[in-house]
Amino acid sequence: MITAGNLRKAFGAVVAVDDVSFTAPDGAVTGMLGPNGAGKTTALRMVSGLMKPDSGTITVDGREVAQDADAARRRLGVLPDTHGLYPRLTAREHILYFGRLHGINGAELDMRAGRLMEWLGMQDIASRRVEGFSRGERTKVALARAVIHDPPNVILDEPTNGLDVMSTRAVREFIRRLRAEGRAVLFSSHIMQEVSALCDTIVIISHGRVVAEGTPDDIRRQSGRENLEDAFVALAGVEEKELPQ
Amino acid sequence: MNLHGGRAVFAKELMDGLRDRRAIFSVVVSAVLGPALVLFMFNRMAVRQRAAQEIKVPVVGAERAQALVDWLRQQPGVEITAGPKDPRAAVQNREEEYVLVIPGDFAEKFSKAMPAPVKIISDSSRQTARPKVQRLRQLLARYSEEIGSLRLISRGLSPLAARTLRIDEVEISSAQQRAATILSFIPMFILMGAFVGGMQVATDSTAGERERGSLEPLLLNPVPRWQIVGGKWLASVMFAGVSASLTLLLCLFGLQYVDFQEFGLRFRMGPEIVGGLLACILPVALLAPAVQVVVATFARSFKEAQSYLTLVVLLPLLPGFAITFYPMTSSVWTSPIPIIGQYLIANDTLGGKPPGLLLHLIAGFSTLALALLLVMVATRLFERERIIFGR
Numbered sequence: 001m002i003t004a005g006n007l008r009k010a011f012g013a014v015v016a017v018d019d020v021s022f023t024a025p026d027g028a029v030t031g032m033l034g035p036n037g038a039g040k041t042t043a044l045r046m047v048s049g050l051m052k053p054d055s056g057t058i059t060v061d062g063r064e065v066a067q068d069a070d071a072a073r074r075r076l077g078v079l080p081d082t083h084g085l086y087p088r089l090t091a092r093e094h095i096l097y098f099g100r101l102h103g104i105n106g107a108e109l110d111m112r113a114g115r116l117m118e119w120l121g122m123q124d125i126a127s128r129r130v131e132g133f134s135r136g137e138r139t140k141v142a143l144a145r146a147v148i149h150d151p152p153n154v155i156l157d158e159p160t161n162g163l164d165v166m167s168t169r170a171v172r173e174f175i176r177r178l179r180a181e182g183r184a185v186l187f188s189s190h191i192m193q194e195v196s197a198l199c200d201t202i203v204i205i206s207h208g209r210v211v212a213e214g215t216p217d218d219i220r221r222q223s224g225r226e227n228l229e230d231a232f233v234a235l236a237g238v239e240e241k242e243l244p245q
Numbered sequence: 246m247n248l249h250g251g252r253a254v255f256a257k258e259l260m261d262g263l264r265d266r267r268a269i270f271s272v273v274v275s276a277v278l279g280p281a282l283v284l285f286m287f288n289r290m291a292v293r294q295r296a297a298q299e300i301k302v303p304v305v306g307a308e309r310a311q312a313l314v315d316w317l318r319q320q321p322g323v324e325i326t327a328g329p330k331d332p333r334a335a336v337q338n339r340e341e342e343y344v345l346v347i348p349g350d351f352a353e354k355f356s357k358a359m360p361a362p363v364k365i366i367s368d369s370s371r372q373t374a375r376p377k378v379q380r381l382r383q384l385l386a387r388y389s390e391e392i393g394s395l396r397l398i399s400r401g402l403s404p405l406a407a408r409t410l411r412i413d414e415v416e417i418s419s420a421q422q423r424a425a426t427i428l429s430f431i432p433m434f435i436l437m438g439a440f441v442g443g444m445q446v447a448t449d450s451t452a453g454e455r456e457r458g459s460l461e462p463l464l465l466n467p468v469p470r471w472q473i474v475g476g477k478w479l480a481s482v483m484f485a486g487v488s489a490s491l492t493l494l495l496c497l498f499g500l501q502y503v504d505f506q507e508f509g510l511r512f513r514m515g516p517e518i519v520g521g522l523l524a525c526i527l528p529v530a531l532l533a534p535a536v537q538v539v540v541a542t543f544a545r546s547f548k549e550a551q552s553y554l555t556l557v558v559l560l561p562l563l564p565g566f567a568i569t570f571y572p573m574t575s576s577v578w579t580s581p582i583p584i585i586g587q588y589l590i591a592n593d594t595l596g597g598k599p600p601g602l603l604l605h606l607i608a609g610f611s612t613l614a615l616a617l618l619l620v621m622v623a624t625r626l627f628e629r630e631r632i633i634f635g636r
Contacts (some may be wrong), residue, residue, distance in 0.1 A: 048465055070467035078465045084458030087265040089257075090453055100253035101466040142462065 007056035016042040018208040023196035024186040031199030032188040039208040040188040041081045044157050048078045083142035087131035091141045091191040098145040136167025156187035192229045206236040250468030255478025258450045268445040275441035276491035279434025284499045300377045303328040306347035332366045342374040343367035431593035435492045436561030440533045442488020445479035447537035450477040452550035472622045483536030489526050521599050525590045528612035535619035542626045564588035575600045581611040
């Protein structure tokens with residue numbers, strides 16, 4: 001379970017995240033929805049411990065990220081906003097590398113890597129160098145290496161961004177599997193349909209603040225709109241020209 | 246202490262570097278270029294040396310000094326040819342390198358035992374002519390002395406009376422040290438090898454890592470930053486070390502084919518020289534990538550890192566310049582200065598005066614200390630949000 005309480009982060013005069021609180025419980029998918037620049041990525045970077053919040057607390061399964069980031073990271077798998085690969089390494093080598101960084105070795109590592117590649121349907125690209133991979137293939141590699149240590153909590157920052165239909169389906173399938181295994185999944189998106197299709201609870205962020213939180217039904221009720229997209233527009237207070245997707 | 250993270254980073258960067266054509270290319274080029282240049286220069290020197298021993302002397306007015314010309318002709322490696330009509334113009338137009346002119350009053354002055362004039366027309370700005378003119382001048386001086394001695398003997402005097410001075414030249418520098426002045430660019434090439442060899446890996450694994458967007462995922466692993474930086478640094482050190490050692494070994498291998506006797510020099514190469522040189526340069530292979538990791542981490546982009554680092558590669562040229570202005574040898578005062586210390590130790594080792602273990606230790610430890618300090622600085626940089634996410 002991931003909890004964030006009263007997070008705040010400013011870059012100079014710009015307040016990127018302002019008093020944001022949310023919870024991502026185990027065995028559920030929590031969606032963070034917001035237009036581009038709303039502060040989603042900054043909030044997730046604070047959760048993963050790469051950015052220090054100006055104030056607020058974050059815990060991963062009860063471990064405070066500010067106190068012991070590494071203990072939290074062992075229980076956390078993250079697909080960050082930027083997930084570049086090493087062009088001269090094969091897909092499999094990427095996954096093995098991250099396993100070794102976690103101290104996993106030998107047969108155990110081979111077994112886990114093989115299983116992940118099977119789940120993501122990437123056996124045929126396993127031994128190819130990633131240079132020239134399609135966007136979908138790259139995302140699969142990044143996804144597999146992010147969860148090689150079998151973390152009970154998973155953060156995915158816009159995982160389907162720019163993917164084609166088939167890759168998007170594969171990623172969604174993977175997210176459902178993570179939930180079914182009882183993990184806490186926190187993922188961000190600016191795509192309405194995706195969030196409504198996958199999420200148990202939704203946190204809508206706009207201009208660095210949480211403007212609504214709850215199940216899709218709660219959100220509709222809060223906004224008084226039938227359509228989730230209309231609800232989002234009403235709650236996020238976005239102008240027409242900024243409409244998501 | 247648990248080092249699996251640092252080991253994984255090291256192994257990955259090493260493998261990545263070995264697959265990087267640019268990394269391999271820079272190691273090979275820097276290792277081959279230096280030794281090739283050294284051998285080329287020795288070869289040119291040998292050619293010039295041989296050319297100076299065999300001289301062709303164009304003589305104008307040979308009939309006026311038949312005895313002198315015959316004597317010259319009998320000297321080994323001397324060939325007499327007919328001189329040009331206008332000797333000055335011929336030298337100026339580079340038809341001849343030099344011309345020996347015997348003026349009209351030579352025979353008259355010679356027979357009266359007066360100093361008989363001979364003229365050497367040459368252009369001293371021409372490098373290639375200089376050793377030949379030198380040889381000709383020596384030959385003429387010898388002839389002059391021989392005839393002078395004969396004249397004194399015929400007058401019943403000892404030729405020694407005419408010698409007011411006997412010049413004994415005592416060369417302070419040993420023969421090997423004179424060889425080292427020629428060899429002194431070898432340390433420079435070895436130092437360059439250390440700087441060029443690891444540069445690509447150091448840059449690619451830091452500035453390149455961020456530019457590819459793979460830095461954020463890497464830092465999300467529960468590995469201490471110092472192990473991540475340390476692994477990257479040590480992988481670059483491997484390339485720098487191989488590059489520098491290869492440069493050294495190829496240089497020494499090539500020197501076996503240089504005939505140092507020909508230059509009147511003695512150059513001895515034993516295992517203690519090879520070992521001393523290796524021990525001296527390896528700390529630089531630790532330092533150079535540390536400098537590069539810091540610079541590349543601080544740079545905003547891969548391109549920016551590269552343009553800074555091409556300047557850093559020039560660092561090994563500094564000791565050469567410094568020595569031109571402040572002649573130095575290795576000592577307890579110069580050894581702690583990284584790069585300069587190693588340059589001087591290598592120079593003296595090649596010159597046949599290998600410095601003791603103390604200087605090696607001083608130079609090695611101060612360089613290692615600086616390298617570790619820089620790795621600590623790089624670790625600090627890797628903790629900054631502005632560095633991780635770019636500016």
